[in-house]
Amino acid sequence: xxxxxxxxxxxxxxxxxxxxxxxxxxxxxxxxxxxxxxxxxxxxxxxxxxxxxxxxxxxxxxxxxxxxxxxxxxxxxxxxxxxxxxxxxxxxxxxxxxxxxxxxxxxxxxxxxxxxxxxxxxxxxxxxxxxxxxxxxxxxxxxxxxxxxxxxxxxxxxxxxxxxxxxxxxxxxxxxxxxxxxxxxxxxxxxxxxxxxxxxxxxxxxxxxxxxxxxxxxxxxxxxxxxxxxxxxxxxxxxxxxxxxxxxxxxxxxxxxxxxxxxxxxxxxxxxxxxxxxxxxxxxxxxxxxxxxxxxxxxxxxxxxxxxxxxxxxxxxxxxxxxxxxxxxxxxxxxxxxxxxxxxxxxxxxxxxxxxxxxxxxxxxxxxxxxxxxxxx
Amino acid sequence: xxxxxxxxxxxxxxxxxxxxxxxxxxxxxxxxxxxxxxxxxxxxxxxxxxxxxxxxxxxxxxxxxxxxxxxxxxxxxxxxxxxxxxxxxxxxxxxxxxxxxxxxxxxxxxxxxxxxxxxxxxxxxxxxxxxxxxxxxxxxxxxxxxxxxxxxxxxxxxxxxxxxxxxxxxxxxxxxxxxxxxxxxxxxxxxxxxxxx
Numbered sequence: 001x002x003x004x005x006x007x008x009x010x011x012x013x014x015x016x017x018x019x020x021x022x023x024x025x026x027x028x029x030x031x032x033x034x035x036x037x038x039x040x041x042x043x044x045x046x047x048x049x050x051x052x053x054x055x056x057x058x059x060x061x062x063x064x065x066x067x068x069x070x071x072x073x074x075x076x077x078x079x080x081x082x083x084x085x086x087x088x089x090x091x092x093x094x095x096x097x098x099x100x101x102x103x104x105x106x107x108x109x110x111x112x113x114x115x116x117x118x119x120x121x122x123x124x125x126x127x128x129x130x131x132x133x134x135x136x137x138x139x140x141x142x143x144x145x146x147x148x149x150x151x152x153x154x155x156x157x158x159x160x161x162x163x164x165x166x167x168x169x170x171x172x173x174x175x176x177x178x179x180x181x182x183x184x185x186x187x188x189x190x191x192x193x194x195x196x197x198x199x200x201x202x203x204x205x206x207x208x209x210x211x212x213x214x215x216x217x218x219x220x221x222x223x224x225x226x227x228x229x230x231x232x233x234x235x236x237x238x239x240x241x242x243x244x245x246x247x248x249x250x251x252x253x254x255x256x257x258x259x260x261x262x263x264x265x266x267x268x269x270x271x272x273x274x275x276x277x278x279x280x281x282x283x284x285x286x287x288x289x290x291x292x293x294x295x296x297x298x299x300x301x302x303x304x305x306x307x308x309x310x311x312x313x314x315x316x317x318x319x320x321x322x323x324x325x326x327x328x329x330x331x332x333x334x335x336x337x338x339x340x341x342x343x344x345x346x347x348x349x350x351x352x353x354x355x356x357x358x359x360x361x362x363x364x365x366x367x368x369x370x371x372x373x374x375x376x377x
Numbered sequence: 378x379x380x381x382x383x384x385x386x387x388x389x390x391x392x393x394x395x396x397x398x399x400x401x402x403x404x405x406x407x408x409x410x411x412x413x414x415x416x417x418x419x420x421x422x423x424x425x426x427x428x429x430x431x432x433x434x435x436x437x438x439x440x441x442x443x444x445x446x447x448x449x450x451x452x453x454x455x456x457x458x459x460x461x462x463x464x465x466x467x468x469x470x471x472x473x474x475x476x477x478x479x480x481x482x483x484x485x486x487x488x489x490x491x492x493x494x495x496x497x498x499x500x501x502x503x504x505x506x507x508x509x510x511x512x513x514x515x516x517x518x519x520x521x522x523x524x525x526x527x528x529x530x531x532x533x534x535x536x537x538x539x540x541x542x543x544x545x546x547x548x549x550x551x552x553x554x555x556x557x558x559x560x561x562x563x564x565x566x567x568x569x570x571x572x573x574x
Contacts, residue, residue: 337429
């Protein structure tokens with residue numbers, strides 16, 4: 001798909017700001033979003049794509065005169081797993097982000113300066129509430145599906161519990177109902193790296209030097225957790241880089257060079273405060289929230305496809321099995337598949353053949369209104 | 378990894394299942410039986426299957442399946458939450474058939490069990506005359522490469538049901554591509570049972 005473009009939708013103008021879960025108010029809010037394919041007359045073919053930590057609205061296609069392809073381009077497009085000839089596909093950048101939606105780097109209308117650390121604490125629930133406003137604005141009553149991996153999968157789960165009547169189906173991928181201490185710990189090390197950077201200045205660095213080193217280190221840690229032992233061994237081995245400077249703590253091994261490159265590149269396109277706010281929202285997320293596993297999805301009529309990947313140690317398969325278990329307990333019509341892959345957590349972006357096969361057939365079952373497979377308690 | 382259930386097995390099972398029933402198929406394989414039951418009996422179907430490739434084929438048929446082990450996969454279901462639970466050609470492959478059967482009887486109002494008869498006449502002949510572990514159409518595996526963990530006869534199973542006070546509502550026996558009416562323990566390669574407790 002060529003010439004896809006990012007659009008903007010602004011809502012929650014004062015005094016009608018969006019009340020966040022924390023009780024704080026945020027407004028006006030702008031959401032950057034992209035759409036692919038055509039919305040049919042009944043408005044029944046809309047699919048909402050939910051992005052992960054560092055994602056954005058540009059899920060597929062290529063912008064005019066712009067090189068990078070959308071982050072899920074191999075899944076979304078004409079004839080692909082999510083077929084844009086059949087479906088109207090929508091992806092929006094989350095609030096708190098830095099890719100066109102309102103976030104810490106946006107101007108606070110009260111001060112005329114970027115929010116920085118004055119941006120209110122936000123949750124996955126708030127992110128989804130904001131998306132719901134966009135869906136309302138587009139006149140879509142019920143989404144054919146909501147789909148996303150990692151933090152995108154958390155948003156899927158949030159849609160399932162917050163707006164069950166607004167979705168026909170849901171596809172949470174490589175995700176969890178809440179973060180384990182290990183998952184929180186990795187995020188915390190990333191946050192500490194940013195906050196330890198003297199350029200961070202308690203979040204008020206806009207217009208000055210960015211906490212680039214801290215954000216780069218945070219991203220390096222992230223990348224380690226997204227890969228697997230096997231995928232790293234395959235990609236880098238113990239190979240040395242050609243331009244190495246031995247014994248000077250330069251990047252000697254290929255893996256070092258790769259992580260540095262990824263870290264430095266990330267700094268160019270991502271805001272450190274957004275990284276802090278979003279990772280915190282991920283850590284706060286807890287769909288269980290004191291409820292019993294059997295009660296979470298009670299009454300949900302949406303059909304669910306849960307996908308996990310074998311080598312994913314950041315979001316291990318057992319966390320997806322818990323989601324499947326909750327579906328079972330609630331009598332939700334669900335499928336659980338554990339895809340064999342060596343890519344680690346990155347598999348949801350890379351193990352496309354299997355993922356596309358599952359998604360494509362699942363969507364055609366859902367969209368044909370085929371309730372044959374449905375089992376309800 | 379189970380032998381394709383034959384058309385005749387599938388037809389017998391379909392005949393036992395009521396219109397619009399809810400069905401849980403344990404070890405549903407490629408989902409062929411569930412797809413047939415949806416077509417013929419408009420059942421609400423759910424499968425459980427351990428093999429990833431089989432899951433992909435089930436999803437292509439529009440089925441809902443959980444990828445997991447049937448030795449442990451039933452604990453979340455409440456009592457009598459399905460009209461029928463099917464254990465076709467998987468019963469002899471689970472680690473603890475006694476436990477799985479008990480769980481199936483708890484979760485299903487009725488259950489259907491199908492398994493290869495180890496004391497089928499051609500198996501007996503291979504054992505007693507050939508002196509070898511039998512390989513038959515219903516037991517197609519060599520001893521060194523078989524998913525079957527338990528070997529039982531139709532008579533063993535009937536006795537087991539009596540001991541455990543499991544009611545046999547119906548049964549059917551299949552020889553070479555046809556129903557067997559007499560001496561099933563000798564003449565049938567496959568036994569099918571409709572049970573309840």
